[in-house]
Amino acid sequence: MSVAVATTGTPLRRLGNLLYRRPNLYLLMLLIPPLLWFGAIYLGSLLNLLWQGFYTFDDFSMTVTPELTLVNFAALFNPANFDIILRTLSMAVAVSLASAALAFPIAWYMARYTTGRTKAFFYIAVMMPMWASYIVKTYAWTLLLAKGGVAQWFVQRLHLEGLLQLLLDIPGVGGSTLSTSHLGRFLVFVYIWLPFMILPIQASLERLPPSLLQASADLGAKPRQTFMQVVLPLAVPGIAAGSIFTFSLTLGDFIVPQLVGPPGYFIGSMVYAQQGAIGNMPMAAAFTLVPIVLIAVYLSIVKRLGAFDAL
Amino acid sequence: MNLLSSYRSRTMPPAVQFTEVSRTFGEVKAVDQVSIDILDGEFFSMLGPSGSGKTTCLRLIAGFEQPSSGSIRIHGSEAAGLPPYLRDVNTVFQDYALFPHMNVRDNVAYGLKVKGVAKAERYARADEALAMVALDGYATRKPAQLSGGQRQRVALARALVNRPRVLLLDEPLGALDLKLREQMQGELKKLQRKLRITFIFVTHDQTEALSMSDRVAVFNRGRIEQVDTPRNLYMQPATTFVAEFVGTSNVLRGAIAEQLSGSAQPFSIRPEHIRLDGQPGPHEVQVAGVLRDVQYQGSATRLEIVLDSGQLLAVSQANDQWLAQPQPWQPGQRVLAHWPRAAMTSLKETPA
Numbered sequence: 001m002s003v004a005v006a007t008t009g010t011p012l013r014r015l016g017n018l019l020y021r022r023p024n025l026y027l028l029m030l031l032i033p034p035l036l037w038f039g040a041i042y043l044g045s046l047l048n049l050l051w052q053g054f055y056t057f058d059d060f061s062m063t064v065t066p067e068l069t070l071v072n073f074a075a076l077f078n079p080a081n082f083d084i085i086l087r088t089l090s091m092a093v094a095v096s097l098a099s100a101a102l103a104f105p106i107a108w109y110m111a112r113y114t115t116g117r118t119k120a121f122f123y124i125a126v127m128m129p130m131w132a133s134y135i136v137k138t139y140a141w142t143l144l145l146a147k148g149g150v151a152q153w154f155v156q157r158l159h160l161e162g163l164l165q166l167l168l169d170i171p172g173v174g175g176s177t178l179s180t181s182h183l184g185r186f187l188v189f190v191y192i193w194l195p196f197m198i199l200p201i202q203a204s205l206e207r208l209p210p211s212l213l214q215a216s217a218d219l220g221a222k223p224r225q226t227f228m229q230v231v232l233p234l235a236v237p238g239i240a241a242g243s244i245f246t247f248s249l250t251l252g253d254f255i256v257p258q259l260v261g262p263p264g265y266f267i268g269s270m271v272y273a274q275q276g277a278i279g280n281m282p283m284a285a286a287f288t289l290v291p292i293v294l295i296a297v298y299l300s301i302v303k304r305l306g307a308f309d310a311l
Numbered sequence: 312m313n314l315l316s317s318y319r320s321r322t323m324p325p326a327v328q329f330t331e332v333s334r335t336f337g338e339v340k341a342v343d344q345v346s347i348d349i350l351d352g353e354f355f356s357m358l359g360p361s362g363s364g365k366t367t368c369l370r371l372i373a374g375f376e377q378p379s380s381g382s383i384r385i386h387g388s389e390a391a392g393l394p395p396y397l398r399d400v401n402t403v404f405q406d407y408a409l410f411p412h413m414n415v416r417d418n419v420a421y422g423l424k425v426k427g428v429a430k431a432e433r434y435a436r437a438d439e440a441l442a443m444v445a446l447d448g449y450a451t452r453k454p455a456q457l458s459g460g461q462r463q464r465v466a467l468a469r470a471l472v473n474r475p476r477v478l479l480l481d482e483p484l485g486a487l488d489l490k491l492r493e494q495m496q497g498e499l500k501k502l503q504r505k506l507r508i509t510f511i512f513v514t515h516d517q518t519e520a521l522s523m524s525d526r527v528a529v530f531n532r533g534r535i536e537q538v539d540t541p542r543n544l545y546m547q548p549a550t551t552f553v554a555e556f557v558g559t560s561n562v563l564r565g566a567i568a569e570q571l572s573g574s575a576q577p578f579s580i581r582p583e584h585i586r587l588d589g590q591p592g593p594h595e596v597q598v599a600g601v602l603r604d605v606q607y608q609g610s611a612t613r614l615e616i617v618l619d620s621g622q623l624l625a626v627s628q629a630n631d632q633w634l635a636q637p638q639p640w641q642p643g644q645r646v647l648a649h650w651p652r653a654a655m656t657s658l659k660e661t662p663a
Contacts, residue, residue: 214375215408217395219422220473229425233412 053285064281072286081270085290088267091182092250092294095189096197096243102190103197103242104235110198111205126195134192138259141188145179145260152178175262185261192256193249197242204238205231240302247298251291267291324387326351326477326509327372332381334367341367343533344381349511351386351476354503356512356520359530360556365513368530369479372511373402386476396425400477401470405485407462409454415441415465416450422473440468443502460491467502477509484519496523517557521545529553531661545581552661554579559625561585562658567620571596576657582627584654587614587640591649600624602644614640616648624648 009017019026056067075081110122129137144150155164168174168181175181208231216226254268265273267290274284325348334342342364349355357365370376371383374395383390390398401422409418416437417424423433441447444464454462463483470478480499484492500523503510514520520527521541528538529552537549548554551562564577572578591597603623604615609630616624626648640646 209406209408211404211406211408212410214373214395215402215404215410215469216421216425218373218375218400218402219425219469220396221421221425222396225425229421230410 049285050289051285052281053283053289055282055285057280057282062279064279072282073289075283076286076290081287084265084267084270087264088251089294091186091189091266092247094186095193095250096246098186098190099194099197099246100201100239100243103194103201104239107198107201107205107238110202111208112210126198129191130195135255137192138188138256141184141191142179142259145177145184145187147177147179149179179260180262182261185256188256188260189246189250189253193246196245196249197239200241200245201235201238204235204241208234236305243302244295244299248291248295251294323351324384325349326353326386327511328382328384329368329371330382330384332368332371332378332383334364334371334376335379340533342371342378345533345535347528347535347538349509351509352507354500354510354512354523354525356514356524356527357530358514358517358520358527358557360515363530364533365515365528365530366481367533369402369481369511369513372398372477373400373479374398399475400479401473401475402479402481403463403466403470403483405481405483407454407466409462409465409469411454414451414453415446415457418454418465419469419472421469426473436472437468440472441465443471444468444498459486460495463487463495467499471506475508477511478503480510480512482513482515484514484516492519499523521557527557529556531556536661547656548579548658550659550661551577551579554656554658559627561624563622564660567598567618567622570620571598572652572655572657574657577660578655578657580650580655582613582625583611583629585624585626585648585650587626587628587646587648591647592651594652595649596652596655597647597649598624599645599647602640602642602646605640605642612640616646 019029052064053072054068054070056065056069056071057063058065076085106122106126110119110126114122146152155161164178167183168176168178173182175184178184178187212230212234213226216230217223221229252268254266254272257264257266257269267287271284271287274280274287327347327349329345329347332342332345333340345364345368357368359365367376371378372385372390374390374393374397378391385398385400410421413421416434419440420433420437423436428436438447438450441450444467446461446464446468449457449461449465454465457465463486466483483499484495487495496519499510499512512520512523521544524541526538526540527544529536529544531552537544537553539547539549544553544557548557548560551564554560554562559582560579561582562577562579563571565575568577569575598618600616600618602614603617604613606613607630611627611629614626614628616626618624
C-alpha cells in the first residue's frame, strides 16, 4: 500500500518520499556540498601547499623545480629560522595567557551578573572592535604607542616614565620605545584577540549552574577552593577554546609584527616574505607546517590535561 | 510530650531558632516575621505552595541568603553574617548540584577534601557514606551515568559525609517518579532515625510532609500559618488556609456555617468524616443536597454534593467492604449528609 503511494504522484513528490524513506541518502545530499568544499578546496589545497615544501629552490636561478628534498624542513632548524619560530611561539603563549587572565573576569561578570539588555550590551561591546578593519586598528595602535602618542602622554601624566623605561630596558621584552618594543606588540595582539577569548569563556561559565557554587560552599569550601575545584575545571573547555583562537591567530599573523615592535620576522611575516619578495615557495610551505604542528602539539597537551573531560 | 519538649528546650538550645526573621527582595516580603524553634534530632518539614517562603527559610539556614532583620541561631550560636562554609549544616539540593567533572566518590569526598582530610581517609569515609545509601560499586561513575534516583542518593551521601548536625533537604524528591519517591521517603525517615540528626525538609507535597515528619510548619505568603504534628495539622487545622492546603477539606463560611455549627466562624469538615448512609445520630449535624458527581477511585468513592443553600460539599466514602456491591450512588439523587459535631474544626480566616 505504502509502495503504491510512494510510486505515484509527481516526480518531485516521489523524490521527497524516497528521501523520507532513506534518511541516510538525505543526509548525504545535505553534506556533499560542504564535504566537497572542505575536502577538495580546503584540505586539497593545504596538502598541495605542504607538498611543495618538498620541492627544490635554486638560490642562484631563483627557480623552483619539482625535485623532492628535505632541505627546506631541515632549514627550519637553522639558528635564524628557529629563532623566528621561538619568538612567535613565546609571543603566542604570552598573548594567550594574558588574554585568559583579562577575559575571565569580564566573562564571569557577563555570565553571572548581566541579564537581558545588559547582557546584549556586553555582547555588542565585546564584538564591536571586530567590526572595524583589523589593519586600521593596528595602524591606530602604531599611533597610540608612538613617541609623543597618547600612551606616552598618559604615562607622563601618571608620572610613571621611570617604570616604563624600566620595562623597556628589560631585554626580550622592551625596545627603544613602546611602538618598537615586544611589549607594544604584545599589547596590540592582546587587544585584537581578546574578544575571541571572552566569548568562549563566557559560554562555558553560562552553563555553570549557580547551585554548584552553593553546593561547594555548603560543603565547607572557601571561595578560593570553590574557584580552584569547581569553577576553573568547568571553565577550562572555554579557556582552551579561546586559547586555540588566540594561540593560532598569533602564530599565523603577519601584519602586527610588521607594523608594531622591533624588527625581526614572525612565522607569518616570514611566509609572506618567502613567497612574495623572495619567491621561495618551498620554504614558505615548510614554514606553514610549523603552526600546524605547534597547534597539534598544543591541543594534545590541553587534552592530556583533561580540558575536554567536562565537555 | 509537652513536658518533655519544654524540658529539652530549657536544657539544650534548639537545632535552629528563628526569631522574627524577615527577608525582603525589593518590595517582596519572601519571609515575613517568622519565628520557629526546630528541635535537635527532629524531622521537621516546611510545607507550602511555591513562593510561600519555605525555600527562602531553608536558604537562610544554609547561609545562601542573609536575613533582612531578625536573628537565626544554629545550635545556640548566632548565624547572621556567617558564610555557608562556616556553618555546621549541609544541604541536599533540588537539582542535586553534583559536580559533573568529578566521579561519584570524589563528589562525596569533596566536603572532606576541602577540609584537608587525607586522601585515604576521605575515600574510606566516602565509600562508607555510599554504602549507607546503597550505592557501593558506583564510586567511579560520573554523575551523568546515573539515574535520577541514584544522583539523589549521591547528593544525600555527599551532604552526610561531613556528619552535619542539621541536614537541609530542598524538595529532594521532586524530580523522582511516584514509586521511587515513596521508597525514598521511607529510606530518608529510616536514615534520620539511625543518624539521630535534625532533618529540615522543604516540600510542597502535603502527603510527603505528613508521612515523614515529626512536626510540620505550613507556610503561606512568607508567614507560618501553623506548626504542629502531622496528626494535629490534619485533624485540627488552625486556619482556613491550612484546612484547604493540607489534605482535602470542606471549608464552610457565613450563613451555612452559622446554620450548621451555631457560630459565624468558618469551619472545616473532612470529606471522609461525612456519612451519606444510615440515619443521623443525636450529636450529628445534617444537611440535605443533590449528588452532582460520583467518581470511583478504587479504595474510595468521591462524591460531590450541591447543598440546597448552593455550596458544594466533597464527600469520600471508603470502599472497605470486601464483597462487591452495586454502586448505590447516582448523580441527581437526593441525599442527606451527616457528621458528628466533634468532627468539625472551627477555623481562623486566612486573609486573602
